Amino acid sequence: MSSDPWGRVDETGTVYVRTAEGEQVVGSWQAGSPEEALAYFERKYEGLVVEIGLLEKRVQTTDLSAKDAQVAIDHIREQVDAHHAVGDLDALRGRLDKLVATVESRREERKQQRAKQSDEARKAKEDLVAEAEQLAQSDQWRAAGExxxxxxDTWKGLPRLDRKSDDELWHRFSHARSAFSKRRKAHFAQLDAQREEARRTKERLVAEAEALSGSTxxxxxxxxxxELMADWKAAGRAQREHEDDLWNRFRGAQDxxxxxxxxxxxxxDAEQTENLKLKEELAEEAEKLLPIGDLKSARAAFRTINERWEAIGHVPRDARPKVEGRMHTVERALQEAEEAEWRRTNPEARARAEGLTGQLQAAVDKLKAQIEQARAQGNSARADKLERELEGRQALLDQALKGLQEFGG
Structure with missing residues (x-):
């Protein structure tokens, strides 16, 4: 019979292991000496020691889930409880019990961590919903939309809550976005309707102006x-593609x-000559408003100048295009500044601004070439006329470039 501190082999080849509850049968050994039997089952014990050590390390250093850890612990415990090894099995049970406590502790820590993360995600989503609901009432269409x-994008980066809470918050968030989109669509639809109404009104004004053009x-x-001019100004602006053509017809009929x-x-004639002098002074005063800085004050100043202009009366026919052209240049610059303000709320604004700038640049380049050609041909009168037209085009181009800068381009 052979034995060690934790086990023995009796004369029949039965192997025993010593535990706190007394000796337990490990197995029967008939293949060799008792020493070999003990050595074999001691190696199995060492295997369990190594296995428990590896599991302890995994629990401490990896993100092994509590469920998987418990499965591994139960698997080793079955082997320990089966008494198929010789060694301090009670010590192994103690290590397994300690490991169970560690797993439970980490399970609780992770549960609290998940609860904290869930609370943080809930707070973040509630803040997003609150901001979205506030933005839904905004009239800053471009900034609020962006x-x-x-x-x-921020919402998509946050973890999901429980289904009920997440769905409720998302419903409020989505509703706020929809409400904003609906208001923005209605706003621009109203603008379109106003411009269409202005077009119809100006069509009627043009028709009457043309009918009156032959009156004596x-x-x-x-x-x-x-009166027709007052009605024209009160009608507001029509669509961009119609406004200039309607104005040319309206003004042409009056002319x-x-x-x-x-x-x-x-x-x-004498009175009209004096009128011309006064209007040239007003045109010079109006030109000092360029380039447009403070749109509101420039608009008010131009309105005052224009009222004085209208009160002056007519000028000689041959001088009218030049002096009115100077005023129209300033008016167009103001209109372009107003258009730039409106375009900032329009998704197609940048493309139109770039197109306008390209067209104006092409017009400026063409005028410069024509001026050089006129100078070369000795046609100073034509060159001077083209120079004045160039000033107006350059002012519009400068205003258009300023509008592009507001887009960051």
């Missing part, structure tokens, strides 16, 4: 033209009438 898109009833017709009246009232 911010809402950024909030969506000078006083009443001139008064009616002034026909007033040119005829001017030919009849030749004696008023």
């Amino acid at each position: 911010r809402l898109r950024a909030l969506v 009833d000078w006083g009443p017709t001139a008064a009616r033209y002034r 026909v009438f007033f040119a005829a009246r001017s030919s009849v009232f030749a004696e008023r």
Whole structure:
């Protein structure tokens, strides 16, 4: 019979292991000496020691889940409880019990960590919802729209909550975005409707202006033209593609009438010459508003200048295009500044601004080439006329470039 501190082999070849509960049968050994039997089962014990050591290390140093750890512990415990090894099995049970406590502790830590992360995610999503609901009432269409898109990206990066909470918050978030989109769509639809209404109104004004252009009833017709001009200004701007054409027809009809009246009232030439001087002074005053800085104050100043302009009366026919062209240049610059402000809320604004800048640049380049050609040909009068037109185009181009800068381009 052979034995060691933790086991023995009796004369029949039965192997025993000593435990706190007494000796337990390990197995029967008939293949060799008792020493070999003990050595064999001691190696199995060492295997369990190594296995427990590896599991302890995995629990401490990896993200092994509590469930998988418990499965591994139960597997080793079955082997220990089966008493198929010779060694301090009670010590192994103690290590396994300690390991169970460690796993439970880590399970609780992870549970608390998940709860904390869930609370943080909930708070973050509630903050996103609150901001989205506030933005839903904004009239800053471009800035609010961009911010809402950024909030969506932030939401996607946050972990999910429980299904009920996540769905409720997402519903509020999505509803806020939809409400904003609906308001923005309605706003621009209203703008489109206003421009369409302005177009129809100006079409009617143009038709009446053209019908009056042949009248010789000078006083009443001139008064009616002034009323039509007031109605024109009150109508607002039509769509960009219609506004200039309508204005040219409207102004052209008035020009026909007033040119005829001017030919009849030749004696008023002196008065009209004085009017020209006054309007040139006003045009110079208006040109000092360029380039447009403070749009609101520039608009108010131009309105005052224009009221004085309208009160002056007519100028000689041959001088009208030049002096009115100077005023129209300033008016167009103001209109472009207003358009730039509107375009900032329009998703197609940048493309249109770039297109306008390209067209104006091409016009400026063409005028410069024409001026050089006129100078080369000795046609100073044409060159001077083109220079004045170039000034107007350059002012529009400068305004368009300024609009592009507002887009960051």
